Amino acid sequence: MFTQLSLVSTDVGFSHVKTHANGQDILFPSVVAIGRERILAHTFFEDHGEITVDQVVDKLHINYRGRDYFVGKLGAKNGGEYNWAVNRLDTLETKISALTSIALTMVASKQNNQNFMVVTGLPIEHFRDSHLRREYEKSLTGKHEITFILPNGKTLTKSFLIVKLRVLPQGLGCFYDVTFGEEGHVARPELLRNKHLLVDIGFRTVDVTVVNDFEPVDLSSYSLDGKGIKRALENILEDIKGTKDGAGRLAYSEFNKTLSEMEEIFLAGSFFYDGQNVDLSPYVERWMPELVSEIENSVDTRLGGFSSFHHVFLSGGGGIATHKFFRNPRVELTPGSWFANCHGFYKVAFRQLREKLARID
Secondary structure, three states, X not given: OOOOEEEEEEEEOOOEEEEEXXXXXXXXXXXXXXXXXXXXXXXXXXXXXXXXXXXXXXXXXXXXXXXXXXXXXXXXXXXXXXXXXXXXXXXXXXXXXXXXXXXXXXXXXXXXXXXXEEEEEEXXXXXXXXXXXXXXXXXHOEEEEEEEEOOOOOEEEEEEEEEEEEEEEOOHHHHHHHHEOOOOOEOOHHHHOOEEEEEEEXXXXXXXXXXXXXXXXXXXXXXXXXXXXXXXXXXXXXXXXXXXXXXXXEOOOOOOOOHHHHHHHHHHOEEEEXXXXXXXXXXXXXXXXXXXXXXXXXXXXXXXXHHXXXXXXXXXXXXXXXXXXXXXXXXXXXXXXXXXXXXXXXXXXXXXXHHHHXXXX
C-alpha cells in the first residue's frame, strides 16, 4: 500500500512554490501567465534525449485542460506577476502552481502515472477558515493531467490522482522539520515538551505559532498579513527611486521594477543601472530592521516576548533575510529555512503513514 501511494509535500507561497518528494526539492516562482507558441525558443534548446527536471523547471510551459500557461520564471518573463489576493486559494493560478509542482516530481522520478498523498500548508488565518480549507482540498483532490511543452515543441504528459490532500497550519511545518529526522524519527526529544515559538516569515504574511507540549496553541497563534518581505521590498524600491546624487538630482529616475524583479535583485544583492552594478546593502540595512522591529513588538505585546519560550525558531525565505537583525540571540534560524515548512510537512506525513502501516501489519 505504501509503495502504491506516493507522498509529496508542497508549499504554494506568495512568491515561490516549494515542493519535496523522493529526497528532492523543487522551487519556482509563484507566477502564472497565459501561454502561447514559443517559436524563437527552438533556436536555443538542445535536445539530448533524456529530459531532466532542471531543464523543465526553468522553462515551465504547460497545458492544463486544453489551455497553455507559462509558469514560474517563464511566466514572470512573459508578463505574469505574483497574485496578492488574500483569498487566492480558489484562483486558477494557485491550482496550476500546485499541480505543476506535483507533476514535476514525476519528471524527476520518470513516472507517468501515480497516486499521491499530498500534504501542504496554509497561513494560519486561511487554515482557520474551514470552508476555504475544504474548498481548497476539494479543488485539488482527484484526477489531473499536466502536459509540459518543451522548447523544441515536444510534449511530456504526466497523469496523476491525488487520493488524499492534508492541510496543516503554515509555520508548523518548521517545527516538525527541526523535531524529526529524515525517516520521521524524533531527532530532538526536548521539543516534544515545553513551550516553543515559531516565526515563519513569508513574502506577504508572517505566521506566529505557539507550540506547547507538542500541541499548537490556537488562541496564541496568529498571522501578520502584509508584514512579510514584500513590505520591506516596497520600501526599498521607493527608497532607491528617491535617492539623489551629489547635485541633488534623482540618481535612479528610470528605476521601475515589479516586485518579482525586486525579489531577484534582493537575492542577488545588487542592481544594474546605467552601466554599473549598485550595491543593495545600504537599503537592506535601512529597511529590514524596521520589519523585524514590528514582528518583535507584536510578540512582546501579544505573547509576552521571546523570553516566555524555551526555543524560538525562525523560518521561511524571510527568515534567512531577517535573522541577523533580530536583537534576541535566542532566535534560531532553522536549517534549510526556505524549505523548512515543506520538509516538515513531508516528515510528519511520512511518520504517520509508517505508523499506520505498522498497525495494519
